[in-house]
Amino acid sequence: MGHGHGHATAGAVHRKRLMIVLPLTLSVLVVQVVGALLSGSLALLADAGHMATDAAGVALALFAIWIAGKPASSRRTFGYQRAEILAAAVNAVVLLGLSGYILIEAVRRFANPEPVGTTVMLVAAVAGLIANGIALWLLREGQQDSLNLRGAYLEVLGDLLGSVAVIAGAIVIQLTGWYPADAVISVIIALLILPRTWKLLKEAVDILLEATPKGVDLAEVREHLLETPGVTDVHDLHAWTITSGVPVMSAHVVVDVETFSQCGPLLDRLHECLAGHFDVEHSTLQLEPAGHVDHEGARHLWPGDSRPGATG
Template sequence: MSDGHGHTEQGHTGRGHTGHSHGGHGQGGHNHGAGATARQLTIALVLTGTFLVVEAVYALLTGSLALLSDAGHMLTDVTALALSLLAVKVGQRPADRQRTFGYRRTEIMAAAVNAAVLLAIGFYILFEAVQRLLEPTEVQTLPMLIVAALGLVVNLISARVLIGGDQDSLNVRSAYLEVMSDLLGSVAVIAGALIIMFTGWNWVDPLLGALIGLWVVPRTWSLLRASVNVLMEGVPEGIDLDALRADLAALPGVTEVHDLHVWSVTSGQNNLTTHLVSERGGPELIHAAQEVAGRYDIGHVTVQLELPGHHSDPGVAARLHP
């Protein structure tokens, strides 16, 4: 069994050998700087979440669809921050007898639920925008302008809080990009408030709301699709299964590759299991296969070797003790 640092276990079923290793993405890895990362995410989450409530309330009071759309967009930021914080917290829990892969898939389950909710919000905003474009309503521009400006300040502060950790943590980096993208929404609402204030063109508000909605929906759909792919144990995005199979088949002595499975437990934790048929298989071939998998960013690898004509039952493997 791997100890989480690349060491390998050898075993056999009577027909072949198995090798098992964890790369840097295994659940046994250390989470350096997790405390600092959690603090950064918590500060940004409190700032953004508090302002989300304020913006949603004032969007209803002012009648601004653009402000409501921006609140919906900010909800995506709050979701991203919360999921990133959840990943840090839950990812620290070790695997146990009930959850042998650990608890990191909680992040994906939460992402799927939130993406479905946000998608519904995005479509509602688009529907409401069409209604208001047909029948424009009066908008209170001054409160709309003030709240949007405050939102811009909150996003700037959140970005400043996260900027220190976005180089060290993919979670923080994704949250940082979410906050930065929300700056566009705040700028759009400010521009809309100024245009309406000086021209009286109330149709600008639902137009901006529709544009923000069109910005939110594709990103939310992408999040939902990626989450469902992980939950369905699909091949992780960015991995070409045919190319991976070809690279494994090209290893010296390999005559067949079968039962190849590649999936993710959560983002950044890719797993692979496969059977390789070879006349002269051994530890060297297992290590070579693990190196191939590593080039595809797969850190948790299980390889079983078989002799030609002995299709192994993947059922029970007996462990060899040196």
């Protein structure tokens, strides 16, 4: 017996903001690429490369939101909502690759410093700082709700910090003439990207592997369900996430004979429990009489499962 609700993905709610951020990011990308070529700055080129990844990430996010909004079918019962998580994972992998390239090139430049045109470097970095500040403001709210938007937000944040670092590097070179500062700033940009990107990738992989949603304790869920009058046991309890903001749950619920004949009100109470206590709006519960578990086929056990022999 199931209980279903329609969901607009968290990313879709903020689509318009992404549509503003994309052309803004592309404009700054052009400025920074031209600036890097004219100035010879690796730091500015690294920031431009990050902007390119940022633009690709936002474009990918918009595509994922569009495809996630396509209706469900008999072949894809949750539609394409998981596409948002795939987009977040791709963004993270690309960012990790970019960071590696920047680090390698920075080491080469540090060993063999090259002259840098600081005026062009400074102007392009300031333009990037302003644009990234606007984009960050546009995405600040949506990144709390959507993993995909969080990926775009983290990329823009990295760009903004990168622009600050490039500005600092340009000023240092202007004042001291120490060209290795450009390579040092490049390393700083790469190191700013790595930790947040790794966290994003880990969260995306957890969802793709259908790990229990963060903050959900299945043992606590089971205890709440068992407190419902008429429920004598709960087993085959599973929880996972389809996409950001869409957790789902399923369970086999054993009820006594008297309650089994009045399953409608019981289902309402169980679904209200899951939605109210654990924010799970989509749950599938199989009601069954005592003893049914003894002749069930495939059994999916976890360490907290209540059935005899449930060892994980």
